[in-house]
Amino acid sequence: MTDIRGCNLPEDLYYLIEKHxxxxxxxxxxxxxxxxxxxxxxxxxxxAAVTVKAKAIGQEVAQGKSVATVESSKFVGPVPAPITGVxxxxxxxxxxxxxxxxRDPYGExxxxxxxxxxxxGDKGKLATGADGLAAYQKKLEADNISCA
Amino acid sequence: MDKILIIMTSGPDTPRRxxxxxxxxxxxxxxxYEVTMFFTIDGTLLLKKGMAETVYPKAGGKPVGDFLKDxxxxxxxxxxxxxxxxxxxxKPEDLIDGVKMVGGAKMWQLAEERxxxxx
Numbered sequence: 001m002t003d004i005r006g007c008n009l010p011e012d013l014y015y016l017i018e019k020h021x022x023x024x025x026x027x028x029x030x031x032x033x034x035x036x037x038x039x040x041x042x043x044x045x046x047x048a049a050v051t052v053k054a055k056a057i058g059q060e061v062a063q064g065k066s067v068a069t070v071e072s073s074k075f076v077g078p079v080p081a082p083i084t085g086v087x088x089x090x091x092x093x094x095x096x097x098x099x100x101x102x103r104d105p106y107g108e109x110x111x112x113x114x115x116x117x118x119x120x121g122d123k124g125k126l127a128t129g130a131d132g133l134a135a136y137q138k139k140l141e142a143d144n145i146s147c148a
Numbered sequence: 149m150d151k152i153l154i155i156m157t158s159g160p161d162t163p164r165r166x167x168x169x170x171x172x173x174x175x176x177x178x179x180x181y182e183v184t185m186f187f188t189i190d191g192t193l194l195l196k197k198g199m200a201e202t203v204y205p206k207a208g209g210k211p212v213g214d215f216l217k218d219x220x221x222x223x224x225x226x227x228x229x230x231x232x233x234x235x236x237x238x239k240p241e242d243l244i245d246g247v248k249m250v251g252g253a254k255m256w257q258l259a260e261e262r263x264x265x266x267x
Contacts, residue, residue, distance in 0.1 A: 053179060053180075065180065066178055066179060066180050069175055069178045069179055070178075071171075071175065073209075074210075076171055076174045076175050076178060076218065076222075077174070077178050077222070078178035078179070078180075
């Protein structure tokens, strides 16, 4: 893991920095998406619910549009899709334990899986690797965000 | 896109009824619904400049003003019933920015094509 201002941000993920969401291509061509540790911190770290948009399953969701919602006593808002594609499924485990997202944001706390419409095109708009994390660090510094 | 209308009648006399409608409005906006809040009866008082900041649903918690701002930031449209502003002797300039004054008939027109909830 890479620690940036106290936030765990793995180098191998693809980030839509402005929205604090990540994408990870899986073996079967599906892309798994979720919230970053930064988003978990900003949402108050004790979530009341994470609800995948059931109506959107089987439908194409555009990059930046909502695939799920997050509720806490401090925050309510969307989880935007990092890429455009068909929403295949949500993580059913979140219904009973929404705080999987805060405890394990890149593992058990994944939010949805998307069949990408144009992964090669979309990934160019996402930040990844050492350069991507440097850009993410700049964003956190500009907004004065830390996870500590 | 689906549309939602939230009719807000609760006001500063019932603080515990004042945060959730804004929270639900923000949530609906996050789910990509187009959300309108129509303020009437005592709900209109929450739109008076400075008022929502003084109403606390829970001691030590966030004021209603924070929930209201979250809803505005999420893109929720705020409409105030003109007759209710007269009930409370409020002039348009007494209300916070971003509120549009409309007649009661507008509420019925909106309700015709929206799922409607009243608080």
